[in-house]
Amino acid sequence: MTNKKIHLAKSGWLILLCIGIISLSANHSQAIPLTGTYITYGGPIANGWYTEYSLFANEFGPSGALVDAFCVENVPANSSIAYELIPAPNNNAAQLASQYFNNSSYGFSKAATQIAIWELLFPTFNYTGSLLVEVQSILSNTYSLAGLIGLAHSPPGSVGTVPSQDYLVGVSVPDASIMLLLGSSLMGLAVFSRKSKRS
Numbered sequence: 693m694t695n696k697k698i699h700l701a702k703s704g705w706l707i708l709l710c711i712g713i714i715s716l717s718a719n720h721s722q723a724i725p726l727t728g729t730y731i732t733y734g735g736p737i738a739n740g741w742y743t744e745y746s747l748f749a750n751e752f753g754p755s756g757a758l759v760d761a762f763c764v765e766n767v768p769a770n771s772s773i774a775y776e777l778i779p780a781p782n783n784n785a786a787q788l789a790s791q792y793f794n795n796s797s798y799g800f801s802k803a804a805t806q807i808a809i810w811e812l813l814f815p816t817f818n819y820t821g822s823l824l825v826e827v828q829s830i831l832s833n834t835y836s837l838a839g840l841i842g843l844a845h846s847p848p849g850s851v852g853t854v855p856s857q858d859y860l861v862g863v864s865v866p867d868a869s870i871m872l873l874l875g876s877s878l879m880g881l882a883v884f885s886r887k888s889k890r891s
Contacts, residue, residue: 723776723848724865726751730771731857732758735803738810738819743803745769747844747859751777760802761844761859762789762809770856776848779865780841784812786860787835793862794839800830809860840864 726749735744747761763769764785780786791798792805800808804826810817811831819827844859 722865723778723845724751725848726775726777726844728756729775729844731761731769731859733769735806736821736823738803738807738821738823739817741810743806745806745857745859747775747861749775749777749844752861752863759861759863760793761861762792762806763857764809764813764843764860765856765858766814767857770846773846773856774848775844775846777842777861777863777865778845780843780860782837784835785809786841786843787837788812788830789860789862790838790841791835793841800826804830 728748728750730748732746732748733742733744735742737743741763745761745763746758748756748758750756752759762785780789788805788809792800792802801823804823807817807819807821807823807827808830811819811827842861842864844861846856846858
């Protein structure tokens, strides 16, 4: 009797987990809260801004990770504000960043890629420094999205201009179709397991 109760409890928890996964998949824009976040920056200066950013979060790997990041907001960096990971919008900046993260033949530097992203996002940026030739080479190409990437957004749940930079990162929110398939598979396994025990 005790074993049967334990099995029913396990099945119940598995079914609840499946329902949670399926409901998460229903909203692809589901945000993942990021914890332990901090920002590092350096590299060449472009129009008064550093050009090489990295972002740490506990969720970027089993023990956390510091990953390459591209700033996409014209405000100062602030590590003390909470971040969330959401799917990056499929715009020119995300398409360009995805080449750096996912295209092995891309070949341009992180600093030049950051400047090119700013040129795309801020029409008045007008960079004229030592990386200009590389930046112009980047901007002379047309890119499409090369793999999913994420947007580290701060503060969570906000809309519009906020008091901290947002960053494109090569870490994506789990795809909705994969989450739906995983949830459905686990749900089927839980139901099948309960039927097998009854028979």
